[in-house]
Amino acid sequence: IALVARAANRIHLSPSRTELRDLTSEVEWAKATLLTPEEYPAAATAAAREAAHPPEMIARLYTAYEEAKREAGVLDFDDLLLLTAAVIEEHGWVAEELRSRYRHFVVDEYQDVNPLQQRLLDAWLGERDSLCVVGDANQTIYSFTGASPRYLLDFPRRFPDAPVVRLVRDYRSTPQVVGLANRLVARTGTGGTAGAPGASGARGASGAAVGAAPAASRHEPLRLVAQRPDGPAPAFTECDSEPEEATAVARRIRMLLDADVPASEIAVLYRVNAQSEAYETAIAAAGIPYLVRGGERFFARPEVAEAVRLLRAAARSADTDRPEGLAAEVVEVFAALGWRGNDPPNGSGAQRERWENLAALVRLADDMVVSDPGATLDRFVADLADRAAHQHIPTVEGVTLASLHAAKGLEWDAVFLVGLVEGTLPIIHAQTPAQIEEERRLLYVGVTRAREHLALSWALARNEGGRKSRRPSRFLDGLVPRSTTSA
Missing domain, CATH: 1.10.10 (Arc Repressor Mutant, subunit A)
Structure with missing residues (x-):
């Protein structure tokens, strides 16, 4: 930049x-x-x-x-990819060396590959065909970065001898959630890109199989097959204003918490980050902890990075005057950051999120002691380094607030999809048919994040008492039952 x-x-x-x-x-x-x-x-x-x-x-x-x-x-990152491809393409000895080392390739999330990445993959492969790709064209939501599903959809034509495995079983969500996802995709104007010829499969959470239909008509929509028992029907709520919508969501979250759904298993998802403010205000007013998620990684957050640095320094020090037990040592180190384990900040927001992130590290120390009562601070620091390298993040207690783009690849027991009005979803600058269909796929991604509880809502006015000039998203046409709740 x-x-x-x-x-x-x-x-x-x-x-x-x-x-x-x-x-x-x-x-x-x-x-x-x-x-x-x-x-x-x-x-x-x-x-x-x-x-x-x-x-x-x-x-x-x-x-x-x-x-x-x-x-x-x-060099920037794109240069690294381009130059790597160019070196392989232009220097035979480099190509021979690399191809002798790397013979078989698996590409996940193949619907998100861009032309530059595909060029590098082609350079690596050469004339070989030892390649497996996994993807779901219904989850192509990054075309603004250059991603294109055409490589996934055209794969069987390019490699006609490749077996195509259709993965349609969904182990994540209840039949009610899966049914809504299927109806949403079925209403696409093109029948859904996932139904285009040659689409490969995609995996869901924890090995769940969801995917795009291979060797099917371009007008045949993908239909997932739910594997879980029945759950509650998705809830649809129409509100008079955004503040009332946010209050209704906070009220429903409180009901879920009272029913023993953990806060970390609840998410509020929206199209643009600017929508989060109303929900932060309403959820904080209800006394519910929340975490606003963007693209930052857990171990890159400032308070987490500082905590790990202090733990590393404590592990290296020769200080023998330490409390007994790993968890007690960690709590003592965090005291230097002003963290008090039994005294979380009131309400929510950045201060509460900081407290929850450090609390998550303390819980990791507790868990390590349970599995190994003799665990040391050195071992804990090494475990954190390994987790950071592989992005094995701990659970942070708090309701997640995130954009639909940031939610891709994640899942929760309960998901609230909010602000579903024309001009927001689809976003106002989505004008072409392709852009509109990508917005539909974005809603599909949001729906399929939910395991059991799913709520969709919209507000007819921005402010309380304002003119009710908004209309629900076109993507809800034909999906909203007559018994829609008003709040």
Whole structure:
């Protein structure tokens, strides 16, 4: 981003922080789709890209960015992929060496591969066909980054001898949740990209199999088959305003907590991050702990990184005046961060989230002592390092608030899909049929995050007492029962 800012300055642009992030995304999209600066304007126009500046201006920025990068002597991530592919393509001895070392490939989430990644995969493979891909075209929600499901859908045509395994059994969700997901996909204007010829399968949580239909008509929608017992029907709620919608969600969350559903097994999912404020306010007012999730990783959060650093220092120290037992040692170290185990902050928000993150580390120490009463601080630090390397994160107690994009790959016992109105889902700048269908797939991803409890809601006005001019998302047409709740 700093280099994009330098490039913008060279062409006399002064973007805001938000514009700078958007401009950086455009450069990344161009590189991921193998476009040169000269090719960008036509391609961006054809793809109906939404950007803060005209395509010609972004092409100039792209050129200036490449110049600034060369002068600084640095590479970005897309360069690493492109140069790796180029080295294999242009130097036979490199290709021979790599192909002798790596003979078999498995690509997960294949519906999210972009042209640059596919080029690298092709370079690795050469003329071989020892390749397995796994994916679900119904979960293609990252086309704005250059991802394309066409590689997944065209796979059997490219490799006609490849067996295609259709994975349709869903072990995650109840039949009621799965049924809603099936009806949502069945209503797509194209019959669902997952039903296109040659789609491969996709796995669900904990080995659950969900996937796209192979060798089927392009108009045949994917139908998952639920494997779990029956559960409650999805709830649909119409509210007069956003604050009332948020209050209704908080009230329903309290009911779930009272029914012994853990807070960590409840999520509120929305289309854009700006929607979180109303839910933070309502959930905090109800005295319920919550955690706002973006793309940050647990061990990268500042308080967690600082805690691990202090634990590492304590493990190296020669101090023998320590409390007895691993858990007590960890609590003593965290006291330096102001953490008090029996005194969580009131309400919610950043302070409560910080407390919960450290509490999660203390619970890990408790769990280690149960399995190994003689566990030491050294071993605990090593375990945390291993968890960080493999992203084996601990459970943090609190209701999760996250965008639909950030929720992909996750699952909860109870999921609330909120703000389901025209202009938000589908988002207002989704104009082309392809963009609209991607918004539908985003809702499909949200629905399939729920194991048992699923609630969908929308508000007819932004503010209390405001004009009720909004209408529910078009994706709900034909799905909402007559017994919809009003709140």
